Amino acid sequence: MSQDTVNIIIDGVEIQATAGQTILEAADAAGMYIPRLCHHPDLPPGGHCRVCTVKVNGRPASSCTFPVSEGLVIENDTDEINAQRRRIIEMLFVEGNHYCPSCEAGGNCELQALGYRLGMLAPTLPYLRVKRELDATHKDVYIDRDRCVLCGRCVRASSVVDKKDAFGFENRGIKKRLSVDAVHGLGETAVSAADKAAQVCPTGCLTVKRVGYATPVGRRKYDKTPIGAEIEKKTAKV
Amino acid sequence: MATTTTNGKRKIVINPVTRVEGHGKVTIHLDEAGKVQQARFHIIEFRGFERFAQGRFYWEAPTIVQRLCGICPVSHHLAASKAMDVIVGADKLTPTAEKMRRLMHYGQTYQSHALHFFHLASPDLLFGFDAPVEKRHVLAVLAAFPDVAKKAVLMRKYGQEVIKATAGKKVHGTGSIPGGMNKNLSIEERDALLKDADTMLAWAVEGLDLCKKTTLENAEMLLAFGSFPSNHLSIVREDGCLDLYDGKLRAKDADGGIIFDQVAPADYLDYIAEEVRPWSYMKFPYIKSLGKEDGWYRVGPLARINNCDFIDTPIAEKERQEFMALGNGKPINATMAYHWARMIELVHSAEKFKELLPDPDLQGTDLVVTGTRRDRGVAWIEAPRGTLFHHYEVNELDQITRANLIVSTTNNNEAMNRCVNVVARAHLEGKEEITDGLLNHIEVGIPAYDPCLSCATHALGQMRLHVQIIGPDGAVVDERIRG
Numbered sequence: 001m002s003q004d005t006v007n008i009i010i011d012g013v014e015i016q017a018t019a020g021q022t023i024l025e026a027a028d029a030a031g032m033y034i035p036r037l038c039h040h041p042d043l044p045p046g047g048h049c050r051v052c053t054v055k056v057n058g059r060p061a062s063s064c065t066f067p068v069s070e071g072l073v074i075e076n077d078t079d080e081i082n083a084q085r086r087r088i089i090e091m092l093f094v095e096g097n098h099y100c101p102s103c104e105a106g107g108n109c110e111l112q113a114l115g116y117r118l119g120m121l122a123p124t125l126p127y128l129r130v131k132r133e134l135d136a137t138h139k140d141v142y143i144d145r146d147r148c149v150l151c152g153r154c155v156r157a158s159s160v161v162d163k164k165d166a167f168g169f170e171n172r173g174i175k176k177r178l179s180v181d182a183v184h185g186l187g188e189t190a191v192s193a194a195d196k197a198a199q200v201c202p203t204g205c206l207t208v209k210r211v212g213y214a215t216p217v218g219r220r221k222y223d224k225t226p227i228g229a230e231i232e233k234k235t236a237k238v
Numbered sequence: 239m240a241t242t243t244t245n246g247k248r249k250i251v252i253n254p255v256t257r258v259e260g261h262g263k264v265t266i267h268l269d270e271a272g273k274v275q276q277a278r279f280h281i282i283e284f285r286g287f288e289r290f291a292q293g294r295f296y297w298e299a300p301t302i303v304q305r306l307c308g309i310c311p312v313s314h315h316l317a318a319s320k321a322m323d324v325i326v327g328a329d330k331l332t333p334t335a336e337k338m339r340r341l342m343h344y345g346q347t348y349q350s351h352a353l354h355f356f357h358l359a360s361p362d363l364l365f366g367f368d369a370p371v372e373k374r375h376v377l378a379v380l381a382a383f384p385d386v387a388k389k390a391v392l393m394r395k396y397g398q399e400v401i402k403a404t405a406g407k408k409v410h411g412t413g414s415i416p417g418g419m420n421k422n423l424s425i426e427e428r429d430a431l432l433k434d435a436d437t438m439l440a441w442a443v444e445g446l447d448l449c450k451k452t453t454l455e456n457a458e459m460l461l462a463f464g465s466f467p468s469n470h471l472s473i474v475r476e477d478g479c480l481d482l483y484d485g486k487l488r489a490k491d492a493d494g495g496i497i498f499d500q501v502a503p504a505d506y507l508d509y510i511a512e513e514v515r516p517w518s519y520m521k522f523p524y525i526k527s528l529g530k531e532d533g534w535y536r537v538g539p540l541a542r543i544n545n546c547d548f549i550d551t552p553i554a555e556k557e558r559q560e561f562m563a564l565g566n567g568k569p570i571n572a573t574m575a576y577h578w579a580r581m582i583e584l585v586h587s588a589e590k591f592k593e594l595l596p597d598p599d600l601q602g603t604d605l606v607v608t609g610t611r612r613d614r615g616v617a618w619i620e621a622p623r624g625t626l627f628h629h630y631e632v633n634e635l636d637q638i639t640r641a642n643l644i645v646s647t648t649n650n651n652e653a654m655n656r657c658v659n660v661v662a663r664a665h666l667e668g669k670e671e672i673t674d675g676l677l678n679h680i681e682v683g684i685p686a687y688d689p690c691l692s693c694a695t696h697a698l699g700q701m702r703l704h705v706q707i708i709g710p711d712g713a714v715v716d717e718r719i720r721g
Contacts, residue, residue: 101410102302134293136635142295209636212297216413216421217406 008072010054023063023074024052033228034076035085035114037092038151039064040200044160046152049092051085051114086118094125095174097132097146098203104212105204107220111149112203113227128174135180137187140209141198147205148178154197154206161196164189178205248272250666252680253280264680266662274667277659279651279684280518291641296325296615296632297416303628303643304410309353311410312346312401313621313646316483317628320617322416324504325632327609334602335418340483341594342404342413343619347482348438348587349397350622351539351580354688355445356390359577363452367678374678386448389441396431396438400591403427418606425601432595439553439588446557446581453578461564463664464573464657464683467492469525469535470544471649473620476500478547480554480586482620488545489525489535494568497525503616506627512644522651523644534652537624538687539579544569549582551589557582573657576686580622621646623688647689657683 004019010032017026022045027034038049045064052063055075063074075081092111100106114120132145155167155178166189170179182188191197193208201207217223253263267275287306291299300318304311316339323331331339361374364383372378380387398408403423405411413419453460469492473485487501487509501509512521513530524533535541543562549555561578564570570579594600616629624646631640661683 101305102298104298104301136295136637139635209295210297212295213301213412213415214420217411 006068006070006072008068008070008074010074011076011078017068019068021068023054023056023061023066023068023072026068027063027074027076028231031232032076033231034063035082035118035228036064037089037110037114037149037202038153040153040157040202042161042196043153043156043200046156048150048152049088051088053084054081082118085114086120089114089118090120090123090125092149093120094123094127095130096148097127097130099146103147103204104207105147105201107217107223108215109204109222110202110227113222116222117226117228130174132177135185137185138189138191138209139187140193141186141191142207142209143178143180143186144205144207145177147203149203149205150176150178151202153200153202154178157200158191158195158197162191164191164195164197166191166195167197264658264684266658266666268666272667274659274662277655277662278517279654279658288641288643291630291638293637295636296322296630296638297636299628299630299638299641300414300416301410301412303641306645308409310346310350310622312342312405313619313626314628314643315405315411315414316343317617317619317621317626318630319414319416320484320619321615321628321630324615324617325612325630326416327611328417328607329609330607331418332602332604332607333599334422335605335607337594337597337599338404338419338422339414340590341423341600342401343483344587344590344594345397345400345404347397347583347622348400348442348591349394351584351587352390352393352397352442352445354622355449355577355580355584356386356393358685358688360386360390360448362682363449363577367682368674371674389444393438393441393445396434397587400431403431415606417608420605422602422605423595423600428595428600431591435588435591435595439585439592442581442585442588443553446578446585449577449581453574460574461572463679464660464686465571466573466656466660467571468653468656469497469528469533470541470569471525471535471537472542472545472625473618474499474546480542480546480549480558480583482542482583482587484619487618487625490545490569492569492571494544497527503618503627504614506616506618506629510627510644512648518651520648520651521644523649524652534656535649536653537646537649538576538622539583540570540576541624542620543579543582549586551586551593553589554582554586557585573683573686576688580688583622623647624649647687650687650689654684654687654689657687 005016006019008015008017008026010027015026015030024034024036024039034052034054036052038046039052047062047065050062053060054063056066057073089111093115098111100112103109106112134145135143150169155169158164158166166181168179168181169176171177180186180189198206198208248268250266250268251263263280264277265280266277269275287303291302294302299322300315303318304315306314357376360379361376364379365373376387401411402408405413406421413421469489471487471489473481474488475481475485487506488499489497491497498509509526510523511526512523514521522534524530525535526533543558549558561570561582613633614631618625618627626646627644629642630638633639658680661679665679
């Protein structure tokens with residue numbers, strides 16, 4: 001065992017992690033799926049959505065930002081924590097206007113896939129029916145704020161990878177919204193369809209135009225296997 | 239049930255009408271002598287998909303507007319796709335895409351026609367119009383004619399499997415996209431469908447024979463029931479052949495004279511206009527050159543079989559000739575002949591399965607074409623219930639700015655109203671009460687057109703039969719509810 005190796009326990013299973021990893025990264029490497037929404041492997045962690053919350057030595061913490069250390073005891077796949085995750089996903093569904101039946105992200109949407117994985121059969125909370133604006137001003141990319149979950153992936157990708165800082169948030173609480181660095185919409189920014197920001201949206205909010213329903217039903221990302229299966233599959237091979 | 243108001247006038251309301259898709263009601267105004275003054279079929283639901291589509295992107299239209307309906311979403315899916323073909327400049331699809339769409343459409347027609355005839359119409363034909371209500375539904379058919387009912391269920395299932403193989407899902411798939419398709423037909427899918435194609439054709443022919451036998455055995459009553467002359471409108475292929483997927487518009491008058499022919503989709507507004515009447519959410523389309531009074535027409539299976547010159551599948555063509563012989567060279571104008579015509583199309587669809595499925599083009603991989611972008615797209619298709627128009631305008635940001643849908647049932651609006659008038663005059667005049675016979679005949683007449691009121695006003699619902707008698711002062715003085 002190298003000095004960089006630390007031992008942690010997730011759901012009673014002892015695994016070896018590498019110092020510097022977050023709990024989520026260590027779990028991924030061990031083939032143990034921790035549900036997440038705002039996290040993207042190519043971007044720095046945001047810690048926004050709280051879907052990846054686990055209990056670390058009995059206390060809640062977001063696993064995408066919490067670094068591993070020797071002897072951590074982590075609870076992940078428990079009824080209590082999954083119920084909280086399901087409630088977060090449900091709140092995101094009722095806060096936005098997610099018309100899954102006609103959304104082109106259907107079958108590839110991480111929010112939808114998490115709803116299925118966590119057993120959210122139907123919302124139990126009232127829909128807020130908020131008015132959200134569609135930004136179609138860019139010739140190749142659009143923002144459908146009805147579908148925004150405020151994950152901040154596009155904000156981080158535009159800043160860290162694309163170096164354009166085209167996106168940000170404005171307002172607070174229920175009025176918080178994805179904003180663009182322009183007066184008259186996305187069309188005035190330097191964003192292009194090839195940008196990382198345009199590739200990382202977990203829903204259908206920031207979407208490249210004219211792709212539509214190019215992938216047939218049955219071949220979309222989550223048509224055959226639930227979200228997280230690609231991580232759990234790694235363990236099966238080991 | 240007899241009701242007479244102080245001045246003797248009565249208004250009868252049937253609300254809702256049953257065994258149709260959606261919400262509608264019938265009102266019949268009687269004068270002091272019990273004569274029918276006026277009868278109307280009102281559409282009392284509203285949905286408004288034309289407005290929903292505004293602001294959305296053009297490639298979303300085939301997926302959004304098909305949500306109008308759970309019965310024939312494929313028709314809307316394909317009509318919108320065809321309109322968007324125009325928008326993206328795809329003037330000629332690849333053979334694979336064209337044939338996949340056609341296969342999807344024949345699957346839709348097959349399942350919808352089987353559903354309507356066996357599940358909705360057959361109780362009337364098998365048990366008679368005056369059979370008790372408890373008997374006039376599909377479960378009674380299942381009990382009395384288990385073989386017919388079982389085949390009906392399996393035929394509908396087969397049509398749905400064709401849709402799944404082409405659209406990706408049995409209901410509300412995404413297979414058709416602007417400029418083509420997102421999938422071809424795999425060998426496995428092809429073989430699974432081919433396996434039962436002969437059986438589906440044989441059962442369709444059996445169904446047609448059943449319909450024909452029942453109609454001819456009761457020809458005096460059935461063919462006279464709800465019969466009235468009308469114009470007929472449908473699309474036909476350039477050579478006059480029946481074509482349910484694509485073609486140009488043809489209109490014939492009640493005697494078979496051509497009113498117009500080979501009209502292109504983009505020119506539809508030069509030939510068809512829509513009238514709004516205050517008592518219905520459903521508009522009244524009419525042929526412009528004939529005006530509002532005389533320009534109304536029938537669409538659907540009856541109009542299609544009347545309008546086409548021939549059918550390019552052998553059994554259906556033979557059946558068409560036998561059917562048309564009833565009219566001695568003129569169009570058939572009997573409402574109940576819709577069922578017979580519908581079954582000819584059921585057979586035609588099954589013949590098309592057998593023609594298309596072995597075609598290797600279906601396994602092609604060239605699925606989408608594009609061309610010069612346009613800002614206006616108009617297309618039509620022959621949906622199971624009749625000609626379906628989709629018209630969109632799209633701005634430079636790819637957003638739909640205007641949508642106009644003229645749905646099959648809307649095209650049949652005036653014809654259904656006429657049917658109610660004819661039936662009311664035949665079965666109500668001079669009667670003192672709202673009888674079961676009246677309810678039954680109204681319930682038989684309207685559904686012959688297989689109306690989908692949900693699509694027509696773009697709504698959704700479940701229907702019962704509700705009859706009210708309303709005095710001239712507007713007060714409900716008596717009512718009966720069934721359902």
